[in-house]
Amino acid sequence: MRGIAGLAATLALFVAGLRQEFLCANIAEGVHGDGQITKKADGAITTRYLLAKIGSDIDHVDLAGTADIPLGVITDESAAAEDLVNVSLFGSGQSTQKMIASAAITAGDLVVSAASGKIRTLPGGAGTYYIIGRALNAASADGDVVEVTPSFPVQRVVV
Secondary structure, X not given: OHHHHHHHHHHHHHXXXXXXHHHHOOOOOOOOOXXXXXXXXXXOEOOXXXXXXXXXXXXXXXXXXXXXXXXXXXXXXXXXXXXXXXXXXXXXXXXXXXXXXXXXXXXXXXXXXXXXXXXXXXXXXXXXXXXXXXXXXXXOOOOOEEEEEEEEEEEEEEO
């Protein structure tokens, strides 16, 4: 009996170890080969295709502003903070991206982040900007959707 009980105890420990391994196997670490990542929103996001920046911590994103280094494009909406949103990361994807203009943009313009997660044409005035791509179509006004061929954010200092 002692041999069978010992074998049963060993088998139970082995199975418990496997179960623990399976419970820890699906955590949010690793690579994202398609350039898409899921994050929690720091607040409500009522429009798709706005620019994201790193939020309150590594698990969150917020809307990028003019002085921020954009992380990617938020392709979802969130009703409130802590809602999960998809972010299409700059420099990781293989497709064009839709983005929201803050003002008129000419097709072919280099674009940078503007206020509230929108994009604008690279300004000529002094400042530090992060080029995130080139507009493939024009926008005539604030709120227009622009197709952009994105790039990894590249710093441009205009003096």
